[in-house]
Amino acid sequence: MQDKREFSWSVIFLWMALFTFGLIAIYSATQGEVAQFLPTYIQENFFRQSLWISISLVVLIVIQFVPPRTFQEGAYLFYIVSIILMIITLLFGVEISGSRSWLQIGPMNLQTGEITKIATILAAASYLTNRRDISSENLKTALITVLIFAIPIILLVLQNETGVAIVYLGILPVVLFWSGLPYGISALMVSPAIIVYFTILDWRLGIIAALISTIAIFLLQRRVWLTVTSLVFGVLVIVGAEVALNQVLQPHQRARIESFANPTLDPLGAGWNVLQAKTAIGSGGFQGKGFMEGTQTQLRFLPEQWTDFIFCVVGEEFGFLGASTLILLYSLLFLKLLSMAANHKHPFAQLMIVSVTFLYFTHFIVNIGSATALLPIIGIPLPFISYGGSAFLTNTILLAICLNLDYNKRSLSIYR
């Protein structure tokens, strides 16, 4: 065993700081004046979250005593089991607000999609660790990695949990990039999301985005076929997005997607949540309205303010000071995790830590992006802050695995 001082205590402190922040926000969002407008089971969220945090703490400690090699060796089995669990959920699960993603096991409701996050990251990391670097000449490894991700994504879409599926799409390019996928192709993987985003704002911006990304790809990797592919692909993405917006989607679906950019088009319909979220954050000002004093929060103007819109609670009641502190805490966590990966010798551990970092990062960007109307509203939680036991436990387990791998970096041999 190594010196206890080599354990990354700072990550634990950041973890605790974040969930404390979260508890305060959940308390205000469900126990303040607003409680009178909420059903009892939501008022209890604060206590349930506290319980889950306690459970997670125990799990975190237990994981520290697991031999580090176990994660890599058990990855495939874990992956297969979790996929089977998801299929069972799809067939026999409990439907909660439109999505069939919960499996009832005894007294517990388990979101099997959360477990699959862990399994998929482990499986992909394990698979890629045993391969040579991906090169543009040999994309078979990359395709198999994509397949590992594709199975849970498809299942999530079938469960009507599209929001969670987006998280996988956020990690995949990073995983492939880390495993040696050339810069140009990595950029090509990310570019559609950016092009679609700008196309939703305005198709002309979409074209500009396509051109810029093509130029960037050309500069990164001077291959003619890649550049041409990028350009053609970019145009196809714009046309596809426009067709989807104008032809495929119903007007109200389109309004829902576009409302983040222009909520006043339909202030009482699709734009309502966007407008209220922006108003909550904006009216917080520099120092906020004070704990349990936010009118938007306490008078129930925010939807799902204990989960997807919890950042609005922080923004309204603690202002720019509180919100930027929260963002800084995340920054410290992400950068600390990245440096853990950089300092690690073992490729599995590196890939694992990088994947986890970007899993958090994707959640972070999408959640706060939704709340601040930078992105269309996509309902996914803010890691360690939002209410949600399964998500908290999953995120903590992932963190615990990273800590374990980091702590054992000397004993984990590069050579098998």
Added chain:
Amino acid sequence: MSVNQKSKASIRVLQVIIIGGLLIMLGRIFHLQILDYETYSPLSMQNSLRMEVVNPARGLIYDRNGTIIVENQPIYTILITPSLFELESLPLLADLLQMEEDIVLNQVEQAQQYSWHRSSRLFTEVSFEVFSEIQENLWQLPGIGHLIESKRNYPANVLASHANGYLSEANREEYLRDEHIRLGDNIGRSGLEMTYENLLRGEKGTSYIRVNAFGQALGSYDNGSLNIAPTKGADLITTIDADLQALAETLMENKQGGLVAMDPHTGSILSIVSAPQFDLNKLAGRMDQSYWQDLNSDRYTPLYNRAISSRQPPGSTFKPFMGLVGLHFGLITPDWEIYNPGYYLRGRRYNDIADPGYYNLNKAIEMSSNTYFFWLMDRIASRGLLNQWSNLIKDFGMGPINHIDLPYERTGIVPDSTYMNSTFGERRWGLGDLISLGVGQGMVSVSPLQMAVATSSLANGGYRVQPHIVSAIRHSDGKIQYTNPELTKIEWVRSENIELIKEAMKDALLNGGSRYYGAIPGIEIAGKTGTAQNPHGEDHGWFIAFAPADNPQIAIAVLMENSGFGSISATPIASLLIEQYLTGTTTRQHIYDHVINFKPELSDSE
């Protein structure tokens, strides 16, 4: 490139991505919270604060004895904003409303058709119990709101529909014109409600209320420090005698006509009825639309105020005033007699149904002989006194507007040469068109109000009264403002002449045709019947009177359209009302029954 070197480069890229993302988010919140704070702070205030206009209580209307005749009654309304409403809460809503889901759904769909985003009334005038149940459960009913409004209520046994008047919603033009009126406000459309609209209305207040996202009120903001209390409308204290009015309304049921009873010394209206009446209760609150349409298409025009707007020849009730004018001109003396052969001959034959014989002024009024007054009018016209005559008659209040505090008062017609010229053309009229004026027929026409004003001046010894219904206005601060209308002496009328006329009118009740239904044992009445020829149908009956004759407390004029002889139709009503007013009760059941069972032969046109 070694594995390590490559990792270092990749780490740099990822660090840049993460730092980039963090900077974007920091920039975004800086933008929202610092740069756009001024935009969003008021927005959140507006969200959670609702400025409500607090409607003042409309002023009440009292009768002369302090009985409330018009008051306010709260009505409870449930509102819906369809875009916020969730169909899942329909069963709960229907349950709270104690209604079938289908019915509620139907109303919801109607509201959706009206507007998706604006709130509209889902159900009005729900019971207080239902209202409070819904109020308590509002948080479970997104898109549902509530409203307390008020409507006029008529607690006394009196409608006085033409005197009180009705309210209806202000139209766009009206609310744009008057800053005190908001869209949806009800304003007075007739009667006192219209005349005194500005006083009755009061001043609106404002209050700031904390609301949640469902529009549910959570109490006042900042302990109500910003609130402005509404000012209650002024109360009107009227001169109406509720008991007298109630009896008058009962007696005028199923009739067509009008009556005005007043205090002859002050012009205070004791009772004013126009028949047929309409039911103010059905026009209060949410107007009963089918009833409203019926009223407007009713051929007997119930909305028309016959008491102050009708124009009918006064018939023989005109004779006492003719007598005064004749004495003033010196054309007749009290003792001067004329022989009545049963007609008056001048170019043609003017009939007189009074018994043939010699008539002086007293007898001509008492027995209502026409010949005497045909002759008198003949003299007046022949001597070119028509315009003077017209002015003297108008001095009694017949013809001109008397400025009663009700809307839609109309002038009568007391022709002078200008009027005749404009009607027939210059020099296209002559004596033949004037003689019948002497007995209140022909061109001359008046309203019951004008006759009551004229009768009052006989009763009070020659003073022109200012008719009025409101005697005092009680403002919200408690100050009482009295209207105190003034009396004007009619200069040319001499009291000894009035005494002569009064004697004749007393005799009319003792010996004339009106004695059967008019005389009240123990009360001396001075009165005169009239029957106005009606070319369109049955004649109109008139009766004017004041009592007690030597100390008059009430003057009354009754017009009964299409009812034949005044002595049968109008006289009993006036007599019963006089008895009621002076003794507090009516004793003559047979006369009461006669009036109740009396059916006029209503014509198709006015």
